[in-house]
Amino acid sequence: MAEEGGPAARRRSLVAVSSGVFCVQLDAFALNPALPGIARDLGVTGAGLSWVVSGYLLAAGALMLGAGRLGDLLGRRALLTAGLVVFAVASLGCALAPSLPVLVIARVVQGAGGALTMPVGLALLTNAYPPASRGRALGWALGAGGTATACGPFLGGVLTEALSWRAVFWVNVPVALVAAVWAARAADSRDSAAPPTVDGKGLVTVTAAVAGLALLVDRGPVWGWLSGPTAVTLALVVVVLVVFVRCERVAANPLVGLGLFRNERFVALTAAGAVANAATVVFLFMVPLALQGPWGLSSAVAGSVFLAPATAMALAGPVAGRIPRAGTVRAMAWCLGLGAAGLGAVSRVPTLPGRISAATVCGAALGVANALTLIATQTAVAPERAGEASGVTKTVITVAAGLGVALCGPVAGPYGAPVSARALGGALTDAGLCCLAGALLLGLRSRRRLPGLPSRRRRTRTGD
Template sequence: MGSTSVPAPPASSRRGAGAFAAVAIALFAIQVDFFALNLAIPGIARELGVTVTAAQWTLSSYMLAVGCLFIVGGRLGDLLGRRPVLLTGIGLFAAASVGCALAPTLGVLVVARVVQGAGAALVFPVSVSVISNTFPEATRARALGAVFALANVGTALGPFVGGGFTDGPGWRWIFWLLAPLSALALLIAVRYVPDSRDESAPRQVDLPGCLAVVASLAALTLAVERGSAWGWDHPRTLVLYAVAVLAGAAFVRRERTCAHPLVDFRLFRNVSFDLVTVMGSVCNMGYAVTVFLATLQLQQTRGLSALLAGTVFLAPALMVACSGPLGAWLSTRLRATTVMALAGAVAGTGMIGLSLVWAWWLYLPVFTWCALGLGLGWTFSSVATQAVVPPARAGEASGVVLTALVTLGAIALAAAAAAITALTPETGPEAAYDAILRVGGAVIAGASVLVVLVHRRLEARAATGP
């Protein structure tokens, strides 16, 4: 695109190592937070004297803030400087973690979770662009893979931490763990993270575009998150969908005419970027649904405690953690689209296999195999897309990818919940879970085949010429 970026120090320097550590610790804390609180919802409801449905707002509010601010956060880093935006995000996340730990009521907890989600929405895309602009091209994929490996250790520990604290000293200790971790990341970032930005664009933020995309994604996320509780044909749900469509149309119109858009739609002319983003989104949808269904199976069908359910997740989540360096290693040997198709094949067969087993000695290895494919799919999408965009606009690309992953993941969860509600009275819960896993596995496996076919078609067209 002809843009340039502020030169970054060598990745081998102390500054590069410090930036790596700050980003890894911040993302680790965010991943622990995201995957720990699911198992803490019953404990939160009991302590605060609310229903489990009301306590779900601690998850919905967080997803709302994260989902609608990823694009804004990523582009703000490109325009205003990655360092100040990263520091702001980590600071918000740390302060909100303390607020969550001290929250006396559900209302205060929900507000703190919104702030925490806003901080995470700044940290995640900017972290990716910080690594992309700090490390040279030769080692960038390996550095991103290592960052995601360390961050995904939080994925592995999240359910265990959430279940352990909920059954032990209490859910508030989840946030007391996150506060010092994020504070440490902030201190390291202040000392070592260099600044960089998109030098081709003025330091002007497309405020109308920001408002339009936030309104559209917020309305869509809220409708999806609460649609099953309100009713999919409830006027409140339908109004939110209408707002999402109208604001989305306004955003597209604005970005096509704006001199310095929040999202440059030329990004989507890159077919490799499109294929990687679609496949990563499909894998993340499968991951969200599989984790949700496994939690229900382990706690409701098999009667495990929150702690034991979290323990079962350790091996599969460890595979998700390993998917970061595995993706970086594969990226030097295979095309990005090939890696994504491979991930889809592993994930799809794993989900289908998970619906066919019952014995523990089969359930755990199949769950682990499934998690490897799903984790590789959504983790590698963030690594791969950085290879096909200029470093100056790395935050924009990361924000787009993460928005697709999170928003479509929420839609998949809502669809799974609706399917369970519809199928359970006729088939029973276990059969409903298995049916959803089979459909999801078939969709992911089919998407991986489609990626291969489209890529081969494009190669054949390029070989024959116009």
């Protein structure tokens, strides 16, 4: 692991990554309230509007895995800076887009910039900070992302109503450009034990497989889960994944060391994070509707009431960063358990203060779980392969977020119009049951010690 820079360079790294994570998460969650305005201004009708959201998420999900490892090999500072510049330029393109096709193309490019920013940025912080303060640094960066995630829908609605949907994109431009300047002066690091060569076959096949899987999750509810297009897409994803595994088995320097998937601690935490992220999407979509409930609150009032659980979620990152490594699996199990209880209660408690309290506990628990996933998986691998680990984890939880959106589909229309209180409660209950199952499985696993870092002799090849 090659590393440079002292405390000042570390602070620049933290500011750059925190700002970048904020922008990426904001644009993943702030745009839904702006969709009606986009449709009206650009004269869009039909299903084409959904690609404004889907294009961003598909590009980000498909490219994150490869981007993380490329940062390890080519230098994390350069790729983070490039990702932030691409994100800023694409945001400018979105803000100025004269038509839907131009907007969708700009959103895809924006997703590519986000794919470079997230896993590479987390890996850069992992290597910039010593072990004693690494978790806290990651926690602050992820806290910025949690703030954007929780407040994104509210901020998107305010900007759209007060100014224009284009303001949602204009906000990113100066923030991302300033972050790029800080990133260019941040502490650099790379995996100096591996040659700076890219496993091209692995990169192409894994990107194609993840893109197909993300497309399947996104389009499945539209096509029908038992339809022909769904079956064909699933078959292609399986075939390409088999080809990817075969390529990685024979590659001298694989893009993803398959030994990573034998790291039980990493796999358990990533799987738990996928459950938490899917539940978080359900939480963000459904809880504001549940808070309206029988009291007939307007969307604006419900959004204001939701600020309490949103704030709890935003503050969770720094809290997660202070949980010691030895307690991460147990803490994750408790967070999923509390999240399950909160999701189950939020549509059933008969009083508004009770629902707000349940939602606040749930938001805090899911916020800690999401941040802890990305922090703890970084400690489960050797630092020189941190980008590889963060790329895999971010890819998995991004695809899981798509499953959360699919779970919300039968309950809400394109702009969040509720269909029925029963369906609303059902979606929250389903998400809660998934959290409960994850908590029980983690609890059982934590009764025996999960393997951590391997011996130094095995790290370079497997990334365990």
